[in-house]
Amino acid sequence: xxxxxxxxxxxxxxxxxxxxxxxxVHYGDTHAIKDVNVNIGDKTVTAFIGPSGCGKSTFxxxxxxxxxxxxxxxxxxxxxxxGEDIYDKRVDPVQLRAKVGMVFQKPNPFPKSIYDNVxxxxxxxxxxxxxxxxxxxxxxxLRRGAIWNEVKDRLDAPGTGLSGGQQxxxxxxxxxxxEPEVLLMDEPCSALDPIATAQVEELIDELRxxxxxxxxxxxxxxxxxxxxxxxxxxxxxxxxxxxxxQIFTNPQDxxxxxxxxxxxx
Amino acid sequence: MTMSEQHIASAFDRELESIQAHIMKMxxxxxxxxxxxxxxxxxxxxxxxxxxxxxxxxxxALEEVIDEEAARLIALRAPTAIDLRLVLSVLKVAGNxxxxxxxxxxxxxxxxxxxxxxxxxxxxxxxxRMARExxxxxxxxxxxxxxxxxxxxxxxxxxxxxxxQMYNALFxxxxxxxxxxxxxITSCMHLHFIAKNIERMGDHVTSIAEQVIYLVTGARPDExxxxxxxTSLTV
Numbered sequence: 001x002x003x004x005x006x007x008x009x010x011x012x013x014x015x016x017x018x019x020x021x022x023x024x025v026h027y028g029d030t031h032a033i034k035d036v037n038v039n040i041g042d043k044t045v046t047a048f049i050g051p052s053g054c055g056k057s058t059f060x061x062x063x064x065x066x067x068x069x070x071x072x073x074x075x076x077x078x079x080x081x082x083g084e085d086i087y088d089k090r091v092d093p094v095q096l097r098a099k100v101g102m103v104f105q106k107p108n109p110f111p112k113s114i115y116d117n118v119x120x121x122x123x124x125x126x127x128x129x130x131x132x133x134x135x136x137x138x139x140x141x142l143r144r145g146a147i148w149n150e151v152k153d154r155l156d157a158p159g160t161g162l163s164g165g166q167q168x169x170x171x172x173x174x175x176x177x178x179e180p181e182v183l184l185m186d187e188p189c190s191a192l193d194p195i196a197t198a199q200v201e202e203l204i205d206e207l208r209x210x211x212x213x214x215x216x217x218x219x220x221x222x223x224x225x226x227x228x229x230x231x232x233x234x235x236x237x238x239x240x241x242x243x244x245x246q247i248f249t250n251p252q253d254x255x256x257x258x259x260x261x262x263x264x265x
Numbered sequence: 266m267t268m269s270e271q272h273i274a275s276a277f278d279r280e281l282e283s284i285q286a287h288i289m290k291m292x293x294x295x296x297x298x299x300x301x302x303x304x305x306x307x308x309x310x311x312x313x314x315x316x317x318x319x320x321x322x323x324x325x326a327l328e329e330v331i332d333e334e335a336a337r338l339i340a341l342r343a344p345t346a347i348d349l350r351l352v353l354s355v356l357k358v359a360g361n362x363x364x365x366x367x368x369x370x371x372x373x374x375x376x377x378x379x380x381x382x383x384x385x386x387x388x389x390x391x392x393x394r395m396a397r398e399x400x401x402x403x404x405x406x407x408x409x410x411x412x413x414x415x416x417x418x419x420x421x422x423x424x425x426x427x428x429x430q431m432y433n434a435l436f437x438x439x440x441x442x443x444x445x446x447x448x449x450i451t452s453c454m455h456l457h458f459i460a461k462n463i464e465r466m467g468d469h470v471t472s473i474a475e476q477v478i479y480l481v482t483g484a485r486p487d488e489x490x491x492x493x494x495x496t497s498l499t500v
Contacts, residue, residue, distance in 0.1 A: 220345070221343055224345070248345045248346065248349070249345070249346065249349055249350065249483065250346065250350070250483030250484070251346050256346075257346050257347060258270060260345045260346055261272065261344070261345055261346050261347060261348045262272050262273050262274060262277065263270040263271060263272050263273065
């Protein structure tokens with residue numbers, strides 16, 4: 001099993017981009033995340049799977065402090081990005097989210113032009129000195145979002161006028177415009193048809209050349225297709241974390257086995 | 266790891282049961298073919314030999330059914346983990362059983378020739394003992410498959426050594442016969458091929474047992490299986 005050739009699947013580096021240790025999350029009285037320890041690799045796609053309410057999205061949202069916006073939510077433990085504590089008081093969550101971008105379940109372009117959707121982040125973070133530089137960032141981002149060819153002739157058209165799959169790729173382009181190091185994706189394909197899903201999955205595979213990608217998905221087949229590492233969450237616990245091929249052929253925990261084979265567990 | 270739990274999709278469970286039932290049916294036919302081919306050799310029963318040859322068609326047909334069911338399962342259910350290992354093992358086991366069936370059929374063919382010439386000592390009885398050993402191994406391998414019993418499967422793998430040793434002994438015996446009595450060469454060549462067929466059956470049973478270990482543990486058996494057939498190196 002171990003010498004199975006995985007040329008396509010080689011995990012680039014053993015190096016951890018994000019190190020989470022003893023992470024606990026409470027929503028009021030609810031203990032949503034229990035003692036999670038995990039290393040998220042650089043230039044790797046990591047999939048979080050598990051039944052609804054298992055904590056996978058909550059944990060994902062800890063990684064760029066999206067949970068800060070929820071009053072009753074308390075996060076304990078350590079989450080290090082390149083060795084630096086992202087919950088340190090000196091860390092500006094807005095700056096953090098430029099480095100750790102996020103793509104949501106439902107495509108949510110701003111009610112602005114395609115151009116302005118992508119230019120928004122670089123503008124507020126002052127990444128471009130002039131219009132020419134901004135143009136360049138927008139084009140580069142739309143290319144990385146694998147949507148440039150479809151929109152290059154109508155950059156002034158509203159982003160909301162695109163199809164669902166195009167909107168989602170626009171949102172990915174918007175997320176990469178601030179040159180993030182990590183891209184968090186919460187069910188990025190659940191509102192898309194199979195063709196658009198395949199395009200986004202292809203894009204995810206390209207993005208991993210450059211970024212560390214973490215994807216939450218309810219589709220186990222999608223996790224199997226796009227990720228190199230898979231984490232299975234259940235009732236707030238990280239039950240099993242391993243190489244995706246191993247998780248899907250020979251999971252070590254009976255709860256993982258029950259879940260991925262579609263048994264009542 | 267045994268999976269006694271049911272799938273949420275109950276049709277998936279029924280499909281997995283069906284494919285395993287076909288494996289068991291095929292296994293039963295193959296066990297019978299081994300027994301009957303060896304019996305027809307010892308009792309010089311031509312009718313039985315012809316029956317073994319005819320019955321092989323049913324074995325081949327079952328393999329096709331199993332291959333088709335497995336392909337459908339992979340396409341429609343996208344099995345993972347234990348389910349995936351089950352489907353993969355089913356394909357290999359069906360292939361092994363089909364090969365064993367072919368060897369039995371080949372023995373039966375040679376029997377129809379051997380019946381027309383005088384027997385060579387008690388070699389038919391020795392071959393039947395060897396076939397009984399392999400038949401017993403196959404029965405246990407199939408039991409270990411259904412019971413998900415990796416220990417029993419490991420025991421079956423170990424027992425192949427005996428079959429190999431029986432083959433070595435027969436190989437030397439046939440060489441001696443042929444050297445002493447050139448008129449026995451035709452018979453001895455057929456008998457030797459029969460011995461080799463039975464030895465190869467043992468290898469296929471071993472492969473089935475290895476599939477059981479993979480199915481149950483998710484890992485291939487760690488040690489290379491015993492290889493006690495030394496005749497390839499005999500001068």
